Amino acid sequence: MAFRLPSWNVGIVRAATRTDLLKAGDLPAPAWLPPAAGLTFLADPFVWERDGRTVVFAEVFDYRAGKGHIGALDISDPERGAEWQPIIREPHHLSYPFMFEHDGALYCAPEASASGRLTAFACVDFPYRWERAQTLFDRPAVDASIVFTGGLWWLFCTFPQDSSGGLHAFWSHNPMRGWSPHRLNPIKVDPAASRPAGALFHLDGALIRPAQDCSQRYGGAVVLNEVQTLTPNAFYEFPRARIAPRAEYPAGLHTVNATGSCIVIDGLKNYWEPRKPFLLARRGFRRFGH
Numbered sequence: 001m002a003f004r005l006p007s008w009n010v011g012i013v014r015a016a017t018r019t020d021l022l023k024a025g026d027l028p029a030p031a032w033l034p035p036a037a038g039l040t041f042l043a044d045p046f047v048w049e050r051d052g053r054t055v056v057f058a059e060v061f062d063y064r065a066g067k068g069h070i071g072a073l074d075i076s077d078p079e080r081g082a083e084w085q086p087i088i089r090e091p092h093h094l095s096y097p098f099m100f101e102h103d104g105a106l107y108c109a110p111e112a113s114a115s116g117r118l119t120a121f122a123c124v125d126f127p128y129r130w131e132r133a134q135t136l137f138d139r140p141a142v143d144a145s146i147v148f149t150g151g152l153w154w155l156f157c158t159f160p161q162d163s164s165g166g167l168h169a170f171w172s173h174n175p176m177r178g179w180s181p182h183r184l185n186p187i188k189v190d191p192a193a194s195r196p197a198g199a200l201f202h203l204d205g206a207l208i209r210p211a212q213d214c215s216q217r218y219g220g221a222v223v224l225n226e227v228q229t230l231t232p233n234a235f236y237e238f239p240r241a242r243i244a245p246r247a248e249y250p251a252g253l254h255t256v257n258a259t260g261s262c263i264v265i266d267g268l269k270n271y272w273e274p275r276k277p278f279l280l281a282r283r284g285f286r287r288f289g290h
Helices: 276-283
Strands: 004-014 040-050 053-062 067-074 085-088 095-102 105-111 118-125 129-137 142-149 152-158 166-172 201-203 206-213 221-231 234-243 256-258 262-272
Touching (some): 040 095, 040 262, 053 262, 067 095, 085 129, 105 129, 105 142
Parallel strands (some): 004 040
Antiparallel strands (some): 004 262, 040 053, 067 085, 105 118, 152 166, 201 206, 206 221, 256 262
């Protein structure tokens, strides 16, 4: 593995919905986007529909810089969205561009644990103009995922000291402030189904929480958990389905998101890169396993 470099990419399953995610844990074959050019890769895709446009948001990681930024790709019009456009850049690494709406505004809260906090960026002009809004959570949350259910806002995340195994939950009456910890934190300690892997969603009355299966390796697959009990004092979920890596990208799959018309996933494969030792020496081994 001395010269094998991980490379993630984004796949799109069109004419598919969240219901398809739970059908025996399998999906129709995705159409994979062209791999990112040079020493970069695409990962952690989210998808949002607005004003007749379907846009994929993802981490664009640059091995030379040793960090990622958030990019957007309009897939509703090939001519209008032929290239990834950078939308959020910071001095530190960004990934997992979680999207949510509140009081009529659209926000992106990318994973930025290197900064020590979770920051929301407000959409000024969909999909390419975003402005820093405020700090949502003053802790280094990893892959934070926010959902409104049961009359409360919930934030699920892990933390750098145990990013693959310990799931924490926080609740609030307002997603922009005032997060209180769940009484049982960490509410789950299981590398096979803890770390968030995409936005939670409601389906047929059930709340579904995607999680990474890191039991064998980081980002090995995605488990779809049904949350049966969620209160400030209690939590219980159980697995409904498991989505395994696709043949074209067999080394991993760790993000799943959907709209009413398509599903986006990512996939991992390793390729030969003779510059890997040089890149590691320059930037350290902080994110090379992604």
